[in-house]
Amino acid sequence: MEKRIVLSTPTMHTEEIGYINEAFERNWIAPLGFNCDGFENEMNEYLNATVSAFSFHTLALCSGTAALHLAVKLAGVKRGDIVLCSDMTFAATVNPIVYEGGIPVFIDSETDSWNMDPTALEAAFKKYPEAKVVMLAHLYGTPAKLDEIVEVCKKHNAVLIEDAAEALSATYKGKRCGTFGKYGAISFNGNKIITTSGGGMLICDNTSDRDRAFYFATQARQPAPWYQHEDIGYNYRMSNVVAGIGRGQLLHLEEHRGRKTKIYERYQKSFADLPLIMNPYPECTVPNFWLSCILINEDSGIDPMYIMEKLSKSNVEARPIWKPMHMQPVFAENDFVKACENAVNEGIFARGLCLPSDIKMTEEEQDYVIDIVRSCFEK
Ligand SMILES: *Cc1c(COP(=O)(O)O)cnc(C)c1O
Numbered sequence: 001m002e003k004r005i006v007l008s009t010p011t012m013h014t015e016e017i018g019y020i021n022e023a024f025e026r027n028w029i030a031p032l033g034f035n036c037d038g039f040e041n042e043m044n045e046y047l048n049a050t051v052s053a054f055s056f057h058t059l060a061l062c063s064g065t066a067a068l069h070l071a072v073k074l075a076g077v078k079r080g081d082i083v084l085c086s087d088m089t090f091a092a093t094v095n096p097i098v099y100e101g102g103i104p105v106f107i108d109s110e111t112d113s114w115n116m117d118p119t120a121l122e123a124a125f126k127k128y129p130e131a132k133v134v135m136l137a138h139l140y141g142t143p144a145k146l147d148e149i150v151e152v153c154k155k156h157n158a159v160l161i162e163d164a165a166e167a168l169s170a171t172y173k174g175k176r177c178g179t180f181g182k183y184g185a186i187s188f189n190g191n192k193i194i195t196t197s198g199g200g201m202l203i204c205d206n207t208s209d210r211d212r213a214f215y216f217a218t219q220a221r222q223p224a225p226w227y228q229h230e231d232i233g234y235n236y237r238m239s240n241v242v243a244g245i246g247r248g249q250l251l252h253l254e255e256h257r258g259r260k261t262k263i264y265e266r267y268q269k270s271f272a273d274l275p276l277i278m279n280p281y282p283e284c285t286v287p288n289f290w291l292s293c294i295l296i297n298e299d300s301g302i303d304p305m306y307i308m309e310k311l312s313k314s315n316v317e318a319r320p321i322w323k324p325m326h327m328q329p330v331f332a333e334n335d336f337v338k339a340c341e342n343a344v345n346e347g348i349f350a351r352g353l354c355l356p357s358d359i360k361m362t363e364e365e366q367d368y369v370i371d372i373v374r375s376c377f378e379k
Contacts, residue, residue, distance in 0.1 A: 005316045005356045005365050008191045008291060012245075013252050019244030033240035036060045039247045043201060046250065050175045056184075056203050057210040060238035060246070061217060064165040064187025064200035068135075069096035070213045070236065071183035071202060075133045075159045077102040082131040084124050086116045086163070087336060088324045088345040089137035092187075093163045094331070097135060105131070106326045108338035109345050112282050115144030118152055120339040125156045127337060133159045138167035138177050139322070140354075141193065141260075141290030142281045146172045146180045161185070165200070168193055169257045170288040178203045193256050193290050194249035196242045259359040260289035263366065267292050267355060270370045274377050275300040279352075289357070293321060296351045300377070304353035307376045316369055321352035 019035055028034060040058045048054045061067050077083055079101030085094055087106035097104045107124055110117040116136050125131060134153050138144055153160045164170075164178035165187035171177070178184030184203035188196035204210040215221070220233025238246075268278045275297035281287045296302050308318045324345040326336035338344070356369055 002315070003365075005361060005369060006358050007317050007319055007354060007356055008358050009360070010190050010195045010197070011252075011256065011359050013248060015251055016245045016248030019247045020241055023241050023244050028240050030240065032237060033243075035240045035243035035247060036238055039238075039243040039250070040201075042247060042250055046253070047176055047179055047203060050171065051179055055205055056179050057205075057207055059202040059204070059210055059213050059217065060243055061200045061202060061236045062238055063198055063236075064163075064185050064189060065092045065096060066217070066234070066236040067185035067187075067200040067202040068092065068161070068163060068165075069099055069234075070216055071161045071185055072096045072100050072102065072133070072135075073216060074183060074204075074209055074212060075161060077133055081133070082128045083133045083135055084121060084128070084131050084158075084337075085135040085325070086137040086139075087326050088114065088139060088322050088348065089163065090165075090322055091325070091328070091330075092165070093135060093137045094325055102133070104135070104325070104331065104334055106324070106331070106334060106336045108336070108340075108343050109139075109348065110145065110339075111344055112280055113142050113144055113285070114139050114279060114348055115142065116149060117339050117344065118145055118148035120337050121149060121152050123339060124337040125152065125158075127335075129156070131156070131158060133161065135161050135163060136181070137163040137165070138170060140279055140293060141167045141170050141288035142279060143167060143170050143172040143177050143285040143287065145282060150180055159183075162203075164203075165189075166192065166290050167288060169253050171286045173284045179205075181205075183209070188246055188249070193260065193288050194246070194253050196238070196246040196249065199238050199242050199246060256359055257288045260292075260357060263357050263359070263361065264289040264292045266363070266366055267294075267370065271373070274374065275302075291354045291357045293352055293354045294373075295348060296353075298347075298351065302376060304351060307353055307373055310376055311369065311372055314368075314372055316372065317356060319354040321349050321354065324349055 160181035
């Protein structure tokens with residue numbers, strides 16, 4: 001293929017530029033303003049549509065990582081505190097814990113959703129009864145086993161933070177990811193299901209936490225005629241121009257999800273006879289299918305890196321599964337808790353692969369990818 005087939009890149013429509021133009025015409029370029037307010041309000045409505053009472057409040061920020069950092073801060077993580085954290089995820093899930101001096105303890109995944117295993121989480125609370133915060137990532141847009149995890153958190157009186165950076169619009173029993181924890185974070189980074197080029201949002205389940213997050217995100221300025229500071233603050237707000245992109249993108253979120261779903265289903269159908277499974281999801285969930293992944297059967301003898309190289313030679317981008325945090329040199333000293341003898345995550349990492357899931361990919365291009373993957377299994 002002359003054109004490179006990619007994992008996931010921005011897909012723009014026409015409304016985005018309209019909101020940006022409005023910001024330029026009104027000379028409202030600087031942080032905050034009508035697009036930020038509009039984006040937050042529209043996202044509030046979107047998230048609250050699946051809950052019985054309007055109870056979630058968003059704060060638009062410069063990145064998903066900033067949202068996670070403020071969540072960790074608001075959850076009260078202090079130097080030396082243990083935080084029980086998803087193991088198979090992007091480093092941005094974990095780093096904010098360390099920014100606040102917390103000590104991440106990594107929790108293995110289960111095989112039904114590739115997310116945090118509630119049984120391993122319970123085991124971690126036995127080992128670390130003092131833990132008060134849980135950081136849960138929803139991998140590749142597939143919701144974790146939320147009922148079980150919420151119950152374990154309640155039992156141990158722990159605050160749940162949801163890293164829903166990859167999972168915007170995914171639902172668990174009809175309710176959207178990011179609205180199960182006390183705090184949720186979403187990302188609008190360039191490769192996510194909708195993007196603002198870069199950006200994120202914090203979701204709080206009450207207004208006073210949202211106010212507190214706003215305070216930290218705007219340099220912790222006290223109400224006084226001069227600049228008065230009692231805390232260390234951050235410059236974390238989203239710009240009014242960038243928020244305009246987000247407003248336009250949000251109009252197309254469900255459409256993006258629909259196209260991602262079709263891509264996943266097409267791979268699934270085409271690979272039905274191969275010794276592999278697609279990234280699995282529990283029946284009570286509707287993922288957003290941000291990335292389609294495969295997990296190759298152990299006895300097939302096929303190495304995912306072999307498939308990745310073959311794809312790469314044909315100008316197709318593929319990527320290994322997130323390397324588990326407990327295998328990362330930077331976290332070599334951190335504990336890892338699993339529920340069974342062999343770590344589930346090590347198996348998924350060794351035998352998994354992310355396939356092109358860009359919603360601009362044509363059926364013809366996807367067939368091209370499918371043919372290459374299939375050819376790797378031919379004897
Ligand atoms: C993308 C991502 C983030 C970080 O979001 P940014 O907006 O890039 O800072 C955090 N966690 C996960 C799981 C992600 O995939």
